[in-house]
Every structure is written in structure tokens, then in C-alpha cells.
Amino acid sequence: MHAKIVALPGDGIGPEVVVEAERVLQLVAGKFGHTFAIERFPMGGCAIDSHGDPLPEHTLAACKQADAVLLGAVGGPKWDDPKAKTRPEVGLLKIRKELGLFANLRPIKTYQPLLDSSPLKREIVEGVDILFFRELTGGLYFGESGRRPHPSGEQAYSTMIYSTEEIARIVRLSCQAAMKRRKKLTMVDKANVLEVSRLWRQVSQEIVSKEFPELTYDVVLVDSMAMHLLSRPRDFDVVVTENMFGDILTDEGSMLTGSLGMLPSASLGTPGPGLYEPIHGSAPDIAGKGIANPLATILAGAMLLRHSLNLEEEARCIEAAVDRILIEGFRTKDIARGGASLSTNQMGDKVIEVIKG
Numbered sequence: 229m230h231a232k233i234v235a236l237p238g239d240g241i242g243p244e245v246v247v248e249a250e251r252v253l254q255l256v257a258g259k260f261g262h263t264f265a266i267e268r269f270p271m272g273g274c275a276i277d278s279h280g281d282p283l284p285e286h287t288l289a290a291c292k293q294a295d296a297v298l299l300g301a302v303g304g305p306k307w308d309d310p311k312a313k314t315r316p317e318v319g320l321l322k323i324r325k326e327l328g329l330f331a332n333l334r335p336i337k338t339y340q341p342l343l344d345s346s347p348l349k350r351e352i353v354e355g356v357d358i359l360f361f362r363e364l365t366g367g368l369y370f371g372e373s374g375r376r377p378h379p380s381g382e383q384a385y386s387t388m389i390y391s392t393e394e395i396a397r398i399v400r401l402s403c404q405a406a407m408k409r410r411k412k413l414t415m416v417d418k419a420n421v422l423e424v425s426r427l428w429r430q431v432s433q434e435i436v437s438k439e440f441p442e443l444t445y446d447v448v449l450v451d452s453m454a455m456h457l458l459s460r461p462r463d464f465d466v467v468v469t470e471n472m473f474g475d476i477l478t479d480e481g482s483m484l485t486g487s488l489g490m491l492p493s494a495s496l497g498t499p500g501p502g503l504y505e506p507i508h509g510s511a512p513d514i515a516g517k518g519i520a521n522p523l524a525t526i527l528a529g530a531m532l533l534r535h536s537l538n539l540e541e542e543a544r545c546i547e548a549a550v551d552r553i554l555i556e557g558f559r560t561k562d563i564a565r566g567g568a569s570l571s572t573n574q575m576g577d578k579v580i581e582v583i584k585g
């Protein structure tokens with residue numbers, strides 16, 4: 229097959245990790261008889277510097293025409309001024325909205341060889357395999373917001389808003405995924421307080437009972453979920469939740485695996501290209517040092533092959549290579565626990581070496 233992939237390396241360690249993922253994708257393409265045209269475009273802080281816009285028109289146009297988009301990370305202290313005209317994150321929210329990427333899949337799976345890298349006890353994190361579905365184009369992130377005068381100074385408001393349709397489409401996707409896994413779905417909300425959560429509860433209950441009666445389904449309040457995620461993470465299979473709850477819970481969940489540097493994510497909509505990125509941010513503190521862990525981005529490349537190009541075997545080939553490398557004891561600094569570590573580039577080389585066989 230021939231595929232067009234747009235790479236948005238972004239800021240901080242973004243370019244360093246994206247380059248490794250590009251190399252791995254090209255190798256896999258060659259090995260399985262495909263051709264991938266990977267073209268880079270500016271987005272984030274670097275695009276503010278070069279084009280005055282975190283998501284320049286030509287970048288967005290290229291993404292819309294691509295089969296898939298691979299993103300590094302955006303943001304950094306340079307663009308953090310609250311008074312600035314625009315921010316790197318604005319580009320990220322805009323690309324999600326423009327590409328209709330309403331479903332953010334965040335798998336949280338622990339790797340046996342890294343169990344001791346987690347701040348949590350081994351007996352808790354062993355065998356954890358959760359797939360989060362975070363709603364990505366609604367809720368507080370996109371609801372009406374603003375400021376108005378107030379006797380004490382000002383008043384600011386952000387609105388959490390969801391329609392039946394916005395809830396139904398992501399709940400359906402999460403149900404379909406659960407059917408292919410352990411057939412367990414957990415919906416997380418705050419229905420004891422929020423009206424919008426009560427709509428989530430109503431809509432998901434109806435979809436599950438009418439369309440997916442085989443699923444074991446439960447609802448958990450977001451505050452309890454924060455706790456259960458640390459005390460009994462193995463009990464969860466697929467978890468679906470709204471935008472902000474998903475943002476927070478998946479960062480918490482990432483610690484089960486020990487390092488943010490290991491976790492990929494996929495943002496999907498239908499139809500059109502999906503967007504794939506590591507969960508970690510631009511990590512400005514280590515940018516340019518060549519020590520970032522490229523595995524999350526390499527694994528995002530595997531998700532890209534699976535979800536956007538329908539290349540399951542190719543995706544597994546990358547995932548198996550990462551498993552092997554970890555079993556053999558190769559580590560970047562973030563997962564080395566003070567031991568010997570490889571550079572970003574050397575870790576990329578290792579993946580390539582294993583795939584070449």
C-alpha cells in the first residue's frame with residue numbers, strides 16, 4: 229500500500245522522538261512492501277515563531293489530505309506568557325476539532341520488565357491492561373467560556389456541555405472495543421453533582437442495554453475512580469469518560485506503568501485521518517539532550533498502522549520489538565532507575581535492529 233503521513237514534530241523533545249518513529253515506520257514499510265510518504269509540517273510553538281499561528285493553514289490542509297498524522301509534542305516555557313496572543317495548545321485543540329477527532333484512545337498497559345519502575349507496588353500494577361476512551365472534542369474544553377465584570381473584580385466561566393450524539397458516538401466506540409477485549413466497560417462521571425453527567429449515564433446505559441447486552445457494564449464516580457485506579461487497576465478493561473475527566477485520569481493512570489515515556493495514544497474520528505502521539509508532553513527540561521524515550525512515539529506509530537492503515541501485522545511487529553528490547557534490558561534514562569541508559573537515537577537503533585531480525 230501507499231500511505232501519506234503528515235508528521236508534526238512540534239516543540240521540545242517532539243522532533244527528537246518523531247524522527248525515531250519515522251525511521252521505524254519507514255523500515256516497516258520496506259519490510260512489508262509498502263511505501264510511506266512522510267512529510268513534516270510546523271505546529272505548536274515553533275509554528276507561532278515561524279508563522280505567527282500554532283496551526284498554520286497549510287499544516288491543517290496537509291493533515292486533512294493525509295491518511296494519518298503523527299504528532300510529537302507542543303508547548304514550552306517560551307510560549308507560556310499568559311498575555312501572549314496565542315498559545316501552542318490552541319493549535320492542538322484546533323486540530324482535534326477540525327479533524328473531528330472525538331475519540332482519544334489511551335492504552336495503559338504495564339510491561340513486565342518495567343514493573344519496578346512504577347511508584348506503585350508490583351502486586352498492584354502487574355497485569356494492568358486498561359484502554360481509556362477519552363472524549364476529545366467536547367465538554368469544558370470547547371464549551372462557552374468567558375469573563376464578565378463582578379463586584380469583586382471579575383467572574384470567569386467555562387461550560388461543560390454535551391449532546392446526546394456526542395456522548396453516543398464515543399460510548400459506542402468504547403463498547404465495540406470492549407467486545408473485542410474482556411467485555412467490561414466502565415463509564416466514569418460525576419452524576420451525583422453534574423447534570424451533564426446524568427445525560428452521559430442515561431445515554432450510555434441505553435446504548436449498552438440495547439446494543440451491547442453482553443457487556444459487563446458499570447458506572448463509577450470520577451473521584452472514586454481516581455482512587456480505584458491506584459488500589460485495583462487490574463479490575464478495569466475499557467473505560468469511557470468525558471474530556472476533562474479523561475485528561476486527568478489518564479495522567480494518573482500513566483504512573484501505573486512507571487513512565488509517561490512509554491505511552492502512545494490515538495485520536496480518531498470518522499471518517500478522515502487519525503492523529504497519533506505520545507502521551508508525554510514536550511519536556512523542555514530535557515529537550516536537545518538526546519535522552520528522551522522515543523518508545524511512546526514509536527508505539528504511536530504502531531497504533532497509526534493498526535487504526536488508520538489497517539496494518540495489524542505491521543503494528544504487532546513494532547510492538548513485539550519494543551517488548552523484546554525491554555526484556556533484554558535496554559533502557560532510556562526515564563526507565564533506567566539509575567542504571568545504564570541509551571540515548572534517544574540508540575533506542576531507535578535498537579528497535580530497528582530487532583525489526584530487521
Ligand code: IPM
Pocket residue numbers: 317320475
Ligand atoms: C493532553 C494534554 C492537552 C489536553 C493539553 C496540552 C491541551 O494535556 O493531550 O492530554 O489537556 O488535552
Ligand code: MN
Pocket residue numbers: 475476479
Ligand atoms: Mn493531558
